[in-house]
Amino acid sequence: MQGTLRGKSGPNFSLIYKVFGGVLFVYLFLGFMVIPCLNTLTSVFSAKDASGQTDPFAVIRFFLAGSMPSFVWNSLKLAVILVVTVNLVGISIVLLTEYFDIKGARILRLGYMTTLIYSGVALVTGYQFLYDSNGMITKWLADMFPEMNRQWFSGFRAVLFTMTFACTSNHALFLRNAIRGIDYNTVEAARNMGAKPFRVLMKVVMPTLLPTLFSLTVMTFITGLCAMSAPTLLGYNSINPEIVRLAGSTTADEAFPQARAALLSVILALFTIVLLLFLNHYERKGHYLSVSKTKAKLVKQKIQNPVANVLAHIYAYVLFIIYMTPVVMIVIFSFQNWSAVRNKALDLSGWTLSNYFGMENYSYTRSNGKISTRIGAISGVFANEKTVGGIRLSFLLSALAAALACVIVVVAVNYIFKHRNKKRAAIVEGCLLFPWLLPTILICYSYRTFFNDEIWYVFNQNLYYKENVRFLIVIAYAVVKLPFALRMVKASFYAIDEELTDAARNLGASNLRTFLKVKLPIVLPSILAVFALNFNALFTEYDMGATFQKSEGTTYAMVIQSMCNEEGRDGMNMNASGRRCASTVFIMLVSGLILYLVYGVGARDLSERLAIRERRRKRLAALRSRFTKRSP
Amino acid sequence: MIHLMDIVVKFGDFEALHNISVHVKEGEFFTFLGPSGCGKTTTLRTITGFIEPVSGTVSMQGKNITRTPIEKRNIGIVFQSYALFPTMTVHDNIAFGLKIKKLKKEEIERKVTAIARKVDLTDDQLKKAVSQLSGGQQQRVAIARALVTEPAVICMDEPLSNLDAKLRVQLRNELKKMQKDFGITTIYVTHDQEEALTLSDRIAVFNKGYIEQIGTPNEVYNSSATEFVANFIGDINPLSAGIAEAMKLSPARNHFIRLERVRVNAPAAEGVYETEGIIESREYYGLYIKYYISAAGQTIKVIEKNDGIRIYEAGERVRVAIHPQDIMSYDRKEA
Numbered sequence: 001m002q003g004t005l006r007g008k009s010g011p012n013f014s015l016i017y018k019v020f021g022g023v024l025f026v027y028l029f030l031g032f033m034v035i036p037c038l039n040t041l042t043s044v045f046s047a048k049d050a051s052g053q054t055d056p057f058a059v060i061r062f063f064l065a066g067s068m069p070s071f072v073w074n075s076l077k078l079a080v081i082l083v084v085t086v087n088l089v090g091i092s093i094v095l096l097t098e099y100f101d102i103k104g105a106r107i108l109r110l111g112y113m114t115t116l117i118y119s120g121v122a123l124v125t126g127y128q129f130l131y132d133s134n135g136m137i138t139k140w141l142a143d144m145f146p147e148m149n150r151q152w153f154s155g156f157r158a159v160l161f162t163m164t165f166a167c168t169s170n171h172a173l174f175l176r177n178a179i180r181g182i183d184y185n186t187v188e189a190a191r192n193m194g195a196k197p198f199r200v201l202m203k204v205v206m207p208t209l210l211p212t213l214f215s216l217t218v219m220t221f222i223t224g225l226c227a228m229s230a231p232t233l234l235g236y237n238s239i240n241p242e243i244v245r246l247a248g249s250t251t252a253d254e255a256f257p258q259a260r261a262a263l264l265s266v267i268l269a270l271f272t273i274v275l276l277l278f279l280n281h282y283e284r285k286g287h288y289l290s291v292s293k294t295k296a297k298l299v300k301q302k303i304q305n306p307v308a309n310v311l312a313h314i315y316a317y318v319l320f321i322i323y324m325t326p327v328v329m330i331v332i333f334s335f336q337n338w339s340a341v342r343n344k345a346l347d348l349s350g351w352t353l354s355n356y357f358g359m360e361n362y363s364y365t366r367s368n369g370k371i372s373t374r375i376g377a378i379s380g381v382f383a384n385e386k387t388v389g390g391i392r393l394s395f396l397l398s399a400l401a402a403a404l405a406c407v408i409v410v411v412a413v414n415y416i417f418k419h420r421n422k423k424r425a426a427i428v429e430g431c432l433l434f435p436w437l438l439p440t441i442l443i444c445y446s447y448r449t450f451f452n453d454e455i456w457y458v459f460n461q462n463l464y465y466k467e468n469v470r471f472l473i474v475i476a477y478a479v480v481k482l483p484f485a486l487r488m489v490k491a492s493f494y495a496i497d498e499e500l501t502d503a504a505r506n507l508g509a510s511n512l513r514t515f516l517k518v519k520l521p522i523v524l525p526s527i528l529a530v531f532a533l534n535f536n537a538l539f540t541e542y543d544m545g546a547t548f549q550k551s552e553g554t555t556y557a558m559v560i561q562s563m564c565n566e567e568g569r570d571g572m573n574m575n576a577s578g579r580r581c582a583s584t585v586f587i588m589l590v591s592g593l594i595l596y597l598v599y600g601v602g603a604r605d606l607s608e609r610l611a612i613r614e615r616r617r618k619r620l621a622a623l624r625s626r627f628t629k630r631s632p
Numbered sequence: 633m634i635h636l637m638d639i640v641v642k643f644g645d646f647e648a649l650h651n652i653s654v655h656v657k658e659g660e661f662f663t664f665l666g667p668s669g670c671g672k673t674t675t676l677r678t679i680t681g682f683i684e685p686v687s688g689t690v691s692m693q694g695k696n697i698t699r700t701p702i703e704k705r706n707i708g709i710v711f712q713s714y715a716l717f718p719t720m721t722v723h724d725n726i727a728f729g730l731k732i733k734k735l736k737k738e739e740i741e742r743k744v745t746a747i748a749r750k751v752d753l754t755d756d757q758l759k760k761a762v763s764q765l766s767g768g769q770q771q772r773v774a775i776a777r778a779l780v781t782e783p784a785v786i787c788m789d790e791p792l793s794n795l796d797a798k799l800r801v802q803l804r805n806e807l808k809k810m811q812k813d814f815g816i817t818t819i820y821v822t823h824d825q826e827e828a829l830t831l832s833d834r835i836a837v838f839n840k841g842y843i844e845q846i847g848t849p850n851e852v853y854n855s856s857a858t859e860f861v862a863n864f865i866g867d868i869n870p871l872s873a874g875i876a877e878a879m880k881l882s883p884a885r886n887h888f889i890r891l892e893r894v895r896v897n898a899p900a901a902e903g904v905y906e907t908e909g910i911i912e913s914r915e916y917y918g919l920y921i922k923y924y925i926s927a928a929g930q931t932i933k934v935i936e937k938n939d940g941i942r943i944y945e946a947g948e949r950v951r952v953a954i955h956p957q958d959i960m961s962y963d964r965k966e967a
Contacts, residue, residue: 499715502682507729507781508703517728521719606719606761 029431031457032475036446037438040262043449047259059259068242068260072267075238078159078231079224085164086220087213089319090171096316098179099205101300103313111320114327115169117591121229121542121557122584126326127162128153128233129333129344129577136329136344158234159227165322166230167223170216178212179205184296197301211283218279222272226439229542233561239264240441244546247445258449265442273437327588334582338378338575342568355575355582356380364571374571381582390559391586394545397470397555398538401477402531408432408478409485410527413493414515429486436483444476444547469553476544481534492526493519525602532598536591560584633658633817634679634785639688641674648674650841651688656785656819661811663820665828666838667864672821675838676787679819681705692784708778710788714770716762722773723758729781747780751810767795768803775810785817792827804830825865829853837861859886859962867891868960872930879905879954885961891935893958896923896950897942905954911944927952 045056063069093112097105115123130137131153142150153161182205190200228240246261303309333341334355340347341355354360362377381387412428419425435443451463451472463472496519504514545555560583567576604612634656641649649671656662664672677683679690681702690698697705716725723744730740748758751772762770771791778786791807792800808831811818822828828835829849836846837860845857856862868888871881881887900906909927916938923934923944932952944950 497713497715499711499713500717503709503711503715503777504717504728505702506680506707506709507777508732509728513732518717518719521717605763606721607764610721610759610761610764 025428025431027457029434032479033431033434033443036450037442039450040442040446041266043259043262044266047256059256059263062255062260063263068264071237071239071242071264074156074236075225075227075240075268078156078163078227078236078238079221081160082163082167082224083217083220085160086167086171087217089164090168090175090216091213092315093168093319094171094175094179095201096312096319098176099201099298099301100312101302102316104317105300108316108320109172111324112168113172114323115166116172116595117536117588118327118584119166119169120540121233121560122540122587123166123326124162124230124233125560125580126330126584127158129581130326130329131158131161134344137325139344154234155236159230159236159238162230162234163224163227167220170219175209175212175216178209180298182208182298184298187298187301188296197304201301214282215279218275222275222439225271226268226441226543228441228546229557232542232546239268240543243268243441243445244549247448247547248549261445262449265439265445268439269437269442272439276437330581330584334578334585336578338578341575341578341581354378354380355578356586357382359383362571362574372571374574377571377574379575379579381579381586384579386554387559387563387579387583390554390556393470393554394539394541394556397473397477398535398541401474401538402481402534404474404478405481405485405534406489406527406531409482409489409530410520410523413486413489414519416490417493429490432486433483435479440480440543441547443479444544447472447476448547464548464550467552469548469550473544473548473553473555476548477538477541480544481538485530485534488530489523489527492523496522525598528602529598532594532602536594539590540587556583556587633660633693634819635689635691636675636679637689637691639675639678639690640686641671641678641683642686648841649678649685652841652843653688654836654843654846656817658817659815661808661818661820661831661833663822663828663832663835664838665822665825665835665864667823670838671841672823672838673789674841676789676819676821679785680707680709680787706781706784708781708783708786710771710774710778710786710791712790712793714774714791714794716770716773716777718762720762721758722753722760722762722765725762725773726758726777726780728777733781743780747776750813751776751779768799771795771803775807779814779816783816785819787819787821789821790823792822792824800827807831829865837864839864856960859888859965862888862960862962867933869894869932871954871959872928875905875907875928875930875954878907878928879956879959881959881961884964886964888960888962889954889958890960891922891933893955894932894934895953895955896925896934896936896944898951898953901953901955903956905956907952909950909952911946911948911950913946914944925950925952 044059046054047056047058049055049058093108096102097109097112102108118126129135132138133150133153135153138150138153142148152158186204186208187200190204191197195203226240227238228244230236231238232241232244243261243264246257246264249257303312332346333344335351335353336347337350337352337354340350357380359376359380360378361373361375363371363373366372381391409432412432416425416429448464451458452465454460454462461468463469500518500522501514504518509517540557540560541555542557542561545553545558546561549558560580563580563583564576565573567573634654636652636654639649639652640647652671652675654662654675664675666672674683678685681697681700685698688698689696692705692707717728720728726744726747727740730743735743744758745755748754753769753772753776757765757769762773765773774791775786788807792803795803804827820828820831832849834846834848835852837844837852839860845852845861847855847857852861853865856865862868868890871879871887871889873883876883876887898904907928909925909932912924912926912931914924915922919938920935921938921943923936925932925934934952
């Protein structure tokens with residue numbers, strides 16, 4: 001027998017719990033991760049030819065002979081160019097707000113960070129509103145340059161432009177943190193040794209940012225490769241929209257669409273796996289850590305050359321305008337009447353709340369001279385049945401999925417930390433990170449095809465049938481968000497001093513009590529942050545919503561996408577564009593509020609909370625004493 | 633009170649403690665002293681129950697507690713980081729153990745208030761978050777939390793190591809006073825020899841998983857049992873073969889003398905070894921002055937009380953005297 005570090009004072013879980021937990025975990029992992037994806041993989045090689053014979057390589061031959069490689073090529077082209085443009089803009093916005101001394105940096109930062117609350121399908125439709133052939137800015141530019149191509153905002157250019165500005169959120173968060181972590185003494189040391197500011201930037205600052213930049217580059221590449229909402233809405237033939245199209249197609253229309261969709265998903269998965277393994281290998285090499293005992297806070301660098309300084313300011317504010325214009329315009333137009341929104345021209349007498357609340361009728365003169373009235377043709381976000389239905393459904397499914405992902409991850413991380421250095425902990429962690437290797441579309445496509453049948457291990461239910469699809473969406477949402485949740489929650493568990501657990505146990509607390517009373521309150525802000533970030537992302541999520549598209553599973557993003565269909569035809573759906581603007585504002589408010597609650601209120605520690613409580617108590621006491629003095 | 637008998641602890645193939653035996657008496661302030669990795673914290677964690685020994689027994693008040701669960705040992709702990717729960721107020725930190733014991737609310741309040749008084753924590757401080765307290769106050773909370781459940785023994789794992797030098801000295805004195813007031817048996821772990829010497833009734837000096845010596849502070853300092861103890865506690869001068877020969881000391885042993893026992897320009901006395909030396913450099917400490925003197929082919933360190941009258945300058949010639957009774961000799965260990 002060997003001396004052991006005591007993990008517990010007695011059995012913390014009964015054997016039944018252990019067995020039940022283990023069986024449940026294996027069931028969920030195999031049933032909702034491995035088997036559906038394996039089914040997709042095998043379906044590529046089980047396509048049948050015209051004679052009904054299985055031809056394992058039929059799809060691959062079809063792929064090589066037909067136009068399918070063009071989708072892969074288009075996705076790759078988008079990913080590669082996006083890496084350049086996103087890094088260019090992302091690095092710029094961080095340097096302009098954190099490294100260089102640019103006037104109004106705080107306001108600029110707010111503008112650059114709008115993508116945190118304004119993204120996905122809402123952002124793409126917002127850009128369309130401004131830049132499509134009769135968009136406000138295109139019209140304005142065409143007035144200045146009559147020769148310009150008014151159709152410029154379509155296809156590849158539109159996708160690239162939109163995604164370049166939409167995909168800088170990670171730079172705004174992570175690169176900003178990295179640059180703020182730089183030890184200013186290293187900058188001073190370089191300057192002291194005679195290095196010019198530009199040389200300091202290139203030789204001292206940028207190299208320390210390289211690991212973060214590398215990770216961001218890989219993530220951007222994967223985002224470009226797996227792009228969905230922008231290519232779909234702006235018309236660009238990349239992999240993901242094609243998978244969704246094929247998934248909804250039948251053999252009556254074209255040759256083995258499902259198997260082709262599966263093949264495209266597998267190709268995407270292969271790219272993702274290779275890139276993530278490459279990233280993992282690079283991350284293992286470690287990051288540059290400051291060796292300073294006392295780190296100095298970065299001081300913003302004034303650009304000494306006056307011309308360069310002016311140019312930097314102009315560049316900063318041009319970027320700011322690009323980021324802010326859609327947000328400002330969407331907010332303004334959400335309060336404009338339907339004709340102003342449809343004409344995309346501001347009408348100072350056309351302010352209304354009808355895009356948000358209430359319902360109005362619309363009267364119009366028909367070609368035969370009769371006046372027709374369309375009941376409820378103008379409706380606000382909160383009065384329109386479809387929109388409210390989409391909001392309600394997305395709210396519920398996102399909240400459920402975000403909570404489910406958090407619960408699974410918290411229980412798993414607690415287990416992982418208890419059994420660290422043991423193989424089973426590594427296995428649990430590996431299983432939860434597994435979805436990271438697979439593109440979202442592969443998981444959703446696999447679910448859609450595999451569970452569109454009666455499956456024995458889900459009690460012979462067809463999970464894609466009618467309302468069951470909602471359950472499938474919740475599971476897909478949760479599975480996709482597991483790796484992110486795991487990484488974040490695990491990082492927060494590292495912050496728990498082991499001595500706290502020892503202290504609780506020494507004072508007689510059981511494992512459950514130690515977890516609930518000591519560990520959980522410490523990691524709760526992080527768990528809430530993970531919940532909120534996942535909820536925000538899922539609430540307006542487009543890719544999965546599009547893959548599972550079904551009347552019983554029409555999520556908010558899909559409602560927004562379809563909002564303007566048949567707008568104004570026969571006097572119906574008159575203010576669809578205005579309602580879409582109002583929907584976007586609502587999303588921004590919800591996202592902003594959640595971020596505030598998590599990072600503003602939720603991040604307060606006990607001392608801050610007690611201080612606020614004390615201030616409130618004093619204010620109340622003062623009020624009370626004033627009241628009692630006045631009363632006779 | 634606490635009795636460790638032939639304790640062996642292994643981590644994998646590595647044997648961290650080799651047959652450790654210690655007896656801590658009731659009401660005693662007992663210190664485990666040693667450098668990092670010597671096994672002192674491992675011994676403490678074996679007593680508290682966080683580590684289960686491979687062999688040997690841990691007894692408390694005559695009862696074998698080797699396999700007793702941590703929470704049933706009735707041992708309070710003050711951790712190095714204090715391990716105060718950051719999400720609870722000071723009051724809730726102290727009351728944590730009492731709530732687990734399911735005491736009545738009024739009794740919890742009474743006990744918390746009473747212990748807070750004893751460790752000088754005010755009612756205002758009880759309402760605060762632990763992060764709002766200073767290092768010294770946090771330490772008091774940690775002690776109060778450990779004592780409120782009325783343990784038979786309290787174990788402290790380097791509780792002063794996170795504090796600045798001045799506060800360490802201040803809290804050291806308070807700690808000693810508290811221990812005397814409560815009269816509780818205390819086991820204290822430190823690598824700081826000054827802390828051990830000033831606080832302890834007895835000290836166990838650890839080295840590489842063994843106990844080199846157990847004794848009072850005076851015994852371990854003035855009658856160090858081994859060369860390691862002599863080296864670790866305070867500062868010593870190894871004497872060169874030349875001096876040893878001149879003083880007719882055994883060539884088979886290593887000989888040392890403590891810095892304050894070397895005399896400079898002292899009146900000649902019979903049987904005292906004397907030699908000429910030159911002051912190489914000096915370090916001024918205020919209360920005393922440390923000289924580096926080149927003499928008999930070696931550098932001898934000397935501490936002289938700063939009387940403000942005679943301070944030697946570098947390059948000055950002095951007479952160095954060593955009394956044979958001050959020599960500490962140890963058998964030479966085989967390589």
